[in-house]
Amino acid sequence: MSKFSEKFENGLIVVAEKVDNNKYLGAIKNAFTAFMPFIIVGSFASLFNTLICSTSTGLAAIVPAAAQLAPAFTAVNYATLSIMALPICYLIGLEMAKRNKVPEHIGAIISLCAFICVIPQTVSVTVEGLAEAVSGGGLPSAAIGAQGLFIAMFVSLLISELFAKLMKIDAIKIKMPPSVPTAISQSFNTLIPILICLLVAGIAGQVFFLATGTYMNDWIYSVVQAPLEALFQSPVGAIALFVAAQVFWFLGIHGNMIITPIRNPLIASALAANVAAAAAGQVPNQPITYGALVSFIVVGGAGLVLSLVIALLLFSKREDERSIAKLGLLPAIFGISEPVVFGLPLVLNITYAIPFILAGGVGTGLLLLATSIGFVPCNIVDVPFGFPIGVSAFIGHGWQGVVLQLVILAAGVLLYTPFVLISNRQYKKEQAAKAASEKANG
Template sequence: MINKVQKIAAKISSQRHLIALRDGMASAMPLIIIGSVFMLVANFPIPGFTAWLKNIGIQDFFNKAANSTFGIVGLTVTFSIAYNLAKYYKVDPLSAGLLSLGSFVLLTPVLKNNGFPMQYLGSAGLFVGIIVSLITTEIFKFFVKRNLVIKMPDTVPPNVSRAFAAILPGFFSITFWFLILLITHYMGIDNIHALIANIIARPLSILTKTLPGIILVIFIQCFFWMFGIHGAQVTGPIIEPLLLQNSDANRIAFQAGKHLPNIITYEFLYNFVFSGGAGCVMALAILLFLFSKSKENKVLGKLSIAPVSFQVAEPVLFGFPTILNIKMVIPFVMSPVVTALITYFAMDWGLVAKPVGAVIPWTTPPVIAGFLASGGKISGAVIQIITILINMAIYYPFFKMDDNEKLKKELAK
């Protein structure tokens, strides 16, 4: 059973397109996080501070900085996915990335003043960007691997040769998307982004727009983690673009002072639900640190409390261990599910502030992460304290059983 699951997960996580998608999304994270910082500063929940920013005329510039970073994630991901996939194929990644950008812009509708709708350059353009980057790179690779390129003499500088080599595959790539654009236009479809959202994004959004859907995602991630496989890397390429779309929708609403539309966002899952990392092991690390009687667990508690506080769960996952430990399945799965349910309903009932769309670095310690993700609201920190205490109660009987067994063995020796 273990070998079968590990083989299936290995095939999924090593699939070249999913690797390119995962690495492409990771490449965009610095811009997303930087944009979140500017957005939080511009809309920090201290009326006097935000009024001061507005009076001196720089609040709009902070918002513009957020829109220029977080707000172009669609463009960024389009380039970086193509770049990473081309690197895998060992063809010119820069040319593949630029051709994907050109194709993406070609498919994006133009406003009457010849501008581009900002939402499609951002998270709303993610799915078109993903499709365009993967297909464009495949076309580019097809021509390059068969030497269907313009070759220059050896005396020509390499950068010039690469540029000319990209002309023929680039022409066919742009022509391919040009024909797609014409066909959809004559079919009465003038917005390919909306079409893709209806065909792909909307059905998948069941996973990230509904409570049962996100609970299923949590189950899947925990299932793979229990076999020693990084659950987020397996599910990430599918769900993270959708979660980031939800976060960006909240960011735009927050900046405009409107009602936040989404509870389930990127930061809801990775900051609020998985406190301390997979399985909510922050709670287990605290139990190890405070209540261990066996020497083994005492040492592990001292070694793990600091890294787990910064969301690095591996010391507990592999040191306790929780991985491949059938005795720990119940608390490992139950803790994030209970955390998700409590946090979701607390936000739905208005007891806790929703995530404002500020994507917090995954290494941010719990409580601080909740405070920042909720836009500087104390309720975001309080709910994390409550859920960590509840997770400690869930883990305690299983921790105590393990600690007693280890203590007996140590005394016997």
């Protein structure tokens, strides 16, 4: 390997190590991993709504009474997707407390309380016939839903750090006589740090509001979150991100794991936006969600490995490659790429480097094309990883999704085939050279 590529490889491994080692990114990643089942369940509630309560497509078409259940499913949906900033804030606080070795539940609850401190505690509603908006107690959906994810993340990380710092200062601990049980003295020890943390959050929120006239959550949303969301859903941003993930895979590192801390908040808010749009009677318009990721972007294993397996079985003349393809076929149908990635191998294999890296963009590009022309709907039902080809796309995106999945796999076969043929030729040359040298020596 040349000096440059060696440097490049080592550099990327260092990046991967840094991401894995980073306390904040790790806390965000774990929080979203823990919350992921709730996102999927919440989105399934939308599916039940369509299957059971819809008077055109659901059970309610035959049994009208079934429509009465709609509020129940909407409630499940609201309790998971529409308030996701709250559990995410709590979970990041919990993860940070674990890492900082301070009381976990206290750390989690401080984060949650601090978040509530900086967002408005009133909702204002415009009522027809009244000139001015009316306000009442309550937490606005824009703050506790997906639009509040980034402010929740920031507040949680900052306050967790402050709490951990304060817990290390002995001077502010309330002293108890030694005869008091340790559990009790511990609970007193956290009092002053909690007080300081929440005062800081409350005052910061209020000062920000007085200085700028907007709430911190609205500001973070429009300055940080909304532009990132737009970039993530755009062809350039999305293709760059998923191609970057493939570059890590090429080095043998789990690429999608590396991009998870930035990817997961954005796919979660995308799904919530789709569900909210559908509930408001609009057309969902966020193509890249978790369901779309497993159904289209990493279909058949990250790097469209199933396409490579098919191309190998069709065109490869190399027994070694064909046997790996046979071994990897079934796992690839379920989206597991590792047997081929490490068995063929694709790791550091220059012959297949170009298609393996570009494959990250093929699914992404075709998905964005198919949703922008309106052929494939943006999903409101997310699917977990591990469903076989066909099933995942059908649940999330209907029959159009299945068609798109097959188109992406076919495009992948076209992408890989020239390189399978190159590999055949290389092998033939190697065999010929080997035979020649044996002849010369013999």
